[in-house]
Amino acid sequence: MVRLQAQDARSGGSLAHAPVNPLSNFAIDPRSVIVLTGVMSLVMSLVMFFLYRSAPPGVRGLREWMLAPAVCVVATLLVGARGLLPDLLSIVAGNMVVFQGALLFYAASQCFLDGRRDTRGWTAVTLALGPVMAWYTYVQPSYGARLVVATSVTSLLFTAHLRLYLRHGMQGFGRRFMVGVLCMEIVVLLGRLAAVFTGSAGSTLMDPTWIQALYIGMNALTVLLLSVGGIVLATDRVRAEFQYLARHDTLTGVLNRGALMDVFEAAVERARRQRTALSVLLLDLDHFKAVNDTHGHQAGDRVLQDFVAQLQGMLRAPDTLGRYGGEEFVVLLPGTELRTALGVAERIRSGIETSPGMLRYTVSIGVTELRRTPGETMDTLLARADQALYEAKRAGRNQTRSA
Structure with a gap:
């Protein structure tokens, strides 16, 4: 693939050295790349x-991440067969498919970050790219013009892709990695544009020069890194x-019993340490x-x-709601004394009673509060709340009681 062409110039037993660009000594076959x-x-x-088949439905964009490199495979078959296939396929269709592959990577990021894809405008660009490539292939043949058009629109697409990640923030290694890859590819594309205007881009894509191999190699690296980023x-x-499912009830989305007990115990310790009020509702x-x-x-x-x-709409941001088991729920009200907690409980009870719906x-x-007595723990709080709930049930249900 790489041939080192060394030439010695000898004259009368003395070695003469001509100024040579070291990179010009390497002849690289772009087709192999x-x-x-x-x-x-x-x-x-x-x-x-395989990741798409095994991932949960909540991870969006994997279908597009799977299709993007597959489209790139088709693109390499078309572009790599330049001179073997008609120009309509290897140049016109080849450029359109290359752009579509980049567009699918963008669509994957849209699905992942926004939950949906909207590439209608860019699809129109793909369709418009065909006639432009055909014009500069058949009507006014110009490799440089084709290079400028294809590189310019691809640069704009990668810039839009980069802006998408910057808009959503760079929390986590994955997003920072994607931003780095996109920045790298934009720099490569701008460098290719500069090569056109400086006359160093070559006369065809298959020129066995280092700059063509570098550009094609960087494209290969971008496909690899964008897939790795996905x-x-x-x-x-x-x-x-999985972390969310481990701590939340799958039906209602509130904390499950294990996570609720962790938060409950921490709330009791915090209230005791800071000497603040804490009330508990058992519903x-x-x-x-x-x-x-x-x-x-x-x-x-x-x-x-x-x-x-309905319950979440009646609670404050600092309050905690969890499913205790079956149809029982616990609400933690930090910084709330018993009298206020009884008002909250009564508002919940009356709101549920009067709420419209097909099933009434x-x-x-049952309501209780943290007491400043030795031996007061989460378990004693729950026991009192359960006793208060028992009294509410015994009083005829649809009641609020405290203990």
Whole structure:
């Protein structure tokens, strides 16, 4: 692939040295680099395919990350066959497919960061690129003009891609990595434009020069790094989702019992250390078993989700809501004394009682507060709240009681 061409100039037994550009001693076959790019793209497409198949649905953009290097494989087949295929395929279609591959990487980032893709404008650019490439291939043949057009629109696309990440912030290694890769490719593209205007871009893509091999090699590296960046981002998102699922109830989205107990214990310690108030609400939906038996478990699930949604709208940002088990929930009210907590509980009870909906239901609530007595713990708080809830149930349900 690389041939070192050494020439000695000898005259009368003395060695004469002519000034030579060291880079000109290397003849590099761009077609070989294009083939290598295709192989790397195929490998990354397969890696993204298996990640796409195994990742949870919440990780968006993996389908586009899988398709982008696959499209790049098609692009390398078209571009690499220049001189073997008609120019309509190797030049016109080749440039369009190369641009579409870059566009799919952008679409993947849009899906991942924004939750949706909107590349309609850029798709129009792809379609417009075809006639322009055809013009400078058949009507007014000019390799330099084709190079300027293709490099300019690709630079604009990568700039838009970079702005997307900057707009969302660079939290985490994955995003910083993607920003670095995009900046690198923009610099390469601008350097290629500069090479056109300085006359060092060559006369065809297949010129066996170091600058062509460098450009094609950097494209291969960009495909590889953008795919790696997608893997890093997806892995971070999967890990975050698993961490979320480990601490949250899958039905209602609030803290599950284990996470609730951790937060509860920390809240008790903080309130005792800072000598501040802490109140606890233990809530239980009335006759919930009858809802499941009469209307089915799916209706019961909707009742729980509706209850949590209403409850979250009545709580402050510092308050904590968690599912204690079944139809029982716990609310922690930091900085809140018992009298105020009773007002909060009554507002919740009356709000649930009067809320419109296909299924009407009520809630009973037990309320207690942290006491400044030796031996007061999370367990004693819960025991008193449970006793208060029992009194509310015994009083006929749809009641609020304190202990």
